[in-house]
Amino acid sequence: MIRIPCPFCGTRDHSEFAHGGDGSVTYPNLDAPMQDWHDAVFQRENICGVQVETWQHVNGCRMWILVERDTMTHEIHSVRPAHAGMAKALGAAS
């Protein structure tokens, strides 16, 4: 029942989106040691409260977005494009 304000399209039903994963993870370089990759891929916090998540507006503009969502209440605190260049372009346009 969540509604997500897509920065590109406006507020849409969550059924148009696909949940990606933990948006706080910075993936290491491809040639980084196995341990770094292990931590990035497998070590996750199980947050009760606000967390940053990646979502894709898969049945819409296909853009990936970073969503700050409360896992307890489903309240959405902020949404921004995942691609920094896109965020900048949006900011310039508005």
Add this chain to the structure above:
Amino acid sequence: MSASRLTKGGRIDRSCRLGFTWDGRSFEGYAGDTLASALMASGETVLGRSFKYHRPRGIMSAGVEESGAIVTLGAGERAEPNTKATMVELYDGLTACGQNAWPNVRSDVGAALGLFGRFFSAGFYYKTFMGLPPFEWGRGTGIWMQYEKLIRKAAGMGEASRSADPDAYDHVHAFCDVLVVGSGPAGLNAALTAARQGKDVILVEQDFDLGGDLLNQSDPVAEAQRRELVAELKAANVRVMTRTTAFGLYDYGTAGLLERVTDHLAVKPAHAPRQRFWTVRAAATVLATGALERTVAFTNNDRPGVMTVAAARAYLNRFGVLPGRNIVLSTNNDSAYVTAAELARAGANVTLVDLRDRVSEVHMVAMKAAGVEVKTGLAPLKALGGKSVAGVVLARPRGKSWAAAETLACDLLLVSAGWSPVVNLVSHRGAKPVWDKDLACFLPAPCADNVVMAGSAAGHWNTGDCAASGIAAAKTAMGESAESPALGGAETPVKPLYEVRLPGKKTKSFVDPQHDVTAADVRLAHQEGFVSVEHLKRYTTLGMATDQGKMGNVIGLALMADALGKEIPEVGTTRFRPPYTPVAIGALAGRNTSSHFKVLRRTPLHDWNLRHGATMTDAGLWHRPWYFARKGETITEAYIREAATVRDTLGICDVSSLGKIAVQGPDASEFLNRVYSNAFAKLAVGKARYGIMLRDDGMVMDDGTTWRLAENDFLLTTTTTNAGKVMVWLEELLQLRWPDLKVHVTSVSDQWAGVSVAGPKARSDIMACLQDPAAVSADNLPFMGVIETRLKGGIKCLIARISFSGELAYEVYVPSDYGEVMMDLLWETAEPMGGCLYGLEALGTLRIEKGHVTGAELDGRVTIDDAGLGKMASARKPFIGSALRQRPDLLRADRPQLVGIFPKDRNQTFNGGALLCKPDEISGFGEGWVTAVTYSPALGHWIGLGYVSGGHTAWQGKAATATDPVRQGDIAVEIVSPHMFDPEGERMHG
């Protein structure tokens, strides 16, 4: 109970008679009746049989809380069991019957079970039949499965039809500023207040008429006010939805509604759905859901003829039925007095019994005027009578217990033990109800969402207060300040009453009549240690029937509190969950049934394939040709012929469903180089390369060929099933991880129609179709070459010389709209050459012979090494998955690896999914498994692919067994190299 229809009064239309059938017998009622009121007016008393004990049950209420008159509506494929007769609007031709009884509810053989009632206490079946002698001496719980069948038959509800639901249901979405649930005095005023301020309002009412409790009142002034309110609502453009239940509240002000569109119509219009499932998003919600009257646990409180006071009022004032002649009315609060007077004025002989010692003078005067005898300080102890109530034994409080008092004869026993606000919907939002000691009820807790309670649902007991609270609630919902009247509103406070019993006596007094949970069951649960309210619920099934404890929950909690020596708030309450009343599965499914259950994708060649004799099969969402049978051929004969033809001459196969992604931009080659495990940076223009992509965790994700069409222009193909997944993955990488790469990906799967032309004569077939046949000569188009050229007629096409079958093969792509033209051209030449069309089954055979992997082998659990493709993992560059594929466990030499499988006896076959074991160790998960099996015309026997520990070199000369204990048993097999046919690949390079 000797109910009778009054000659005047009520909201029924006596000029409109409706015929209906109950248990095979014909009855009549009036427009405006419910099934319950019509049956009551006809003198029917026993309408149901109870869940466990098969006790006779009659009408207990006039609403959703009904636990006695539970019937099966309709017949055949439209039979709907466990319907509350009190909620069924009567129509001409309605059919209903009793349930859980044989031969019928009036004389039920199963009632004999009641004689053994003392054995059937809470947990009886589990204690008796599970793991206890003599039933299960040392036999585990197996025998329980046998008893369970019998028990399920004896105990239970109605039977659902086993046919498909023939009706249509719709899904509808709506938005509004204010959603008002309930159309009593509070709801009507709330809706009107919001509408007058220009708000977009939806008013939802589960009944077929608007007014809530106003419909049950006899006061003409109240009726005039109701009519005025309803008229104003309609004038103010409020969207009024009757016959609609708000069954659940969800996040973001979302409400789920069920609208019954045609259930009440004698002739159902063909165009209309039976029900509509609404998803309404409201900025604010006002819940004016009313309150339900409670009863008391006393001996035989489930006898037909025992019902709530409010129910009697509804039958009298709304349906024009006098429910009894000789009535005893028991109460502990003020609300029953009006009803007592109304019943007396309608001609009944009424005795009112109040638990409270003192009652306000106003009421005493009114009772005297109406001719109602009042007895104080008394409560019902035991109902007398069998299939209908004949009298009541009263009791007087003595200290903390009771002493028997006088006996009164009656044909109707009405009980009011106070009111429970309907807090279900707000409870769905996580607002835990709070016990109010003064009002003796749970009140709704404040809700974090913009949900406001109004009327008796908030704890206001008077009509005037309810109306005022409705106005205040609407204002609050709109963000204005408003003051609600004080809660309660009784002249004399309620005196809480939950159970009446003599010490030491074991009797049947029901807490949850629908599930036959008695007061003794609750105490037994406590005795056996089930002291948490959640455990109590699950052990006794209290509140788990279709009414979700609307009738019994509070009594159950009070009894548990008493047993624990605690107060009710300390015991707490279980959380209500949607739906408030049952919702048909059909309504949840809506139109998404049968062929609309999932999307069907057709390739551009779909119709062409069908015209040429294809039998289709599901491949993900796609329909793809499975095989092209000639007259009289079985599927096996067809695919073996097709596969053999491909190896012998040529075959043509639709591969349009493969995922196709255009990867374009100056960094495209760098991007692919990171995504694929093998090198792509130096792929020449005009060349294709087979690539494997891994996930971050080092497991294989997908495979396919990528064609370099120009310096910065690649066409990447994926497997059919992973097309969407790979597209999402590439977008994620470009937007989240590598935003600096100048690459754009576009799905072009639907833009191209593609075929594979495979076999020794494939080249001649394609040459015959081209404007420039030399374009595909061995020199111009070597193995893994790609060209853009034109078919005859000038149609642009892409041709790649790649092979999945192991033969000389090409994939030819044209723009989708030209797919059929391409097929006609190719087939025109191929058919006289002795070629064939082939489907997925033969495609499978060809690739199994070659040991080429598909989704059956790349199932997300295998590494690139497991699949025997380790050579394709570059050691010179990092790529996605290159770090984690080196995890120690993934490098173990004994990991299951891709192998080929032959049956030891070449005449035998074996099954896909069978486990591969050592012949003397057939146990557990074995050493591996079979992923695919086919008959190989090239080798002349059955072959398979699979994974087995250590791979085929570890099994050289060793016996193995394919075991499939459920279907086939054990088959002796040999483990061989997966490259079972033409291992050197001479044919495809030819």
